[in-house]
Amino acid sequence: MTTPVAPGDHHDPVAPGDHHDPVGLRDRYGPPRRRAGRTAVLVAVAVGVLGTLWAAWVAFSTERPVTWTDIGYQVVDSGTTRVTFDVTFTGATAPDTVAVCTVRALDRSFGVVGQVDVTMAPAGRRTVRSTVVVPTSQLAVTGLVRDCAVQP
Numbered sequence: 001m002t003t004p005v006a007p008g009d010h011h012d013p014v015a016p017g018d019h020h021d022p023v024g025l026r027d028r029y030g031p032p033r034r035r036a037g038r039t040a041v042l043v044a045v046a047v048g049v050l051g052t053l054w055a056a057w058v059a060f061s062t063e064r065p066v067t068w069t070d071i072g073y074q075v076v077d078s079g080t081t082r083v084t085f086d087v088t089f090t091g092a093t094a095p096d097t098v099a100v101c102t103v104r105a106l107d108r109s110f111g112v113v114g115q116v117d118v119t120m121a122p123a124g125r126r127t128v129r130s131t132v133v134v135p136t137s138q139l140a141v142t143g144l145v146r147d148c149a150v151q152p
Helices: 025-029 038-061
Strands: 066-077 080-089 099-106 112-120 127-135 142-150
Touching: 066 099, 066 142, 080 099, 080 142, 099 127, 112 127
Parallel strands: none
Antiparallel strands: 066 080, 080 127, 099 112, 099 142
């Protein structure tokens, strides 16, 4: 007669040479595998949480070497818009760092009607203000900086 196995009991019910294993399944496939214990699961979860936190820290803590602030714009006529903006070089940038800023003029449908790239250098100051004339193909309704990036 076989002894019933209680749920959660992890003993091997088929021992080598056991008369309940007439075809030698244990010899063919090896002993039954044990499931991962509670400790292994907790370690895996902890590693996953720590990995996620590290990835979030890396993604959100990177400081851009140059930032900009739109100050204002003036639509002069259907062919000209002036855009004024500040460019700030962070403390992590070298004194000779140069940035290129893309300045755009947009129409009422947010279509680009003018664009210029402007090279900016810190000139010994952390923040530099600039006013740029953007030639336009038609009347613009706004002007702004699209992006500034450090020149390699």
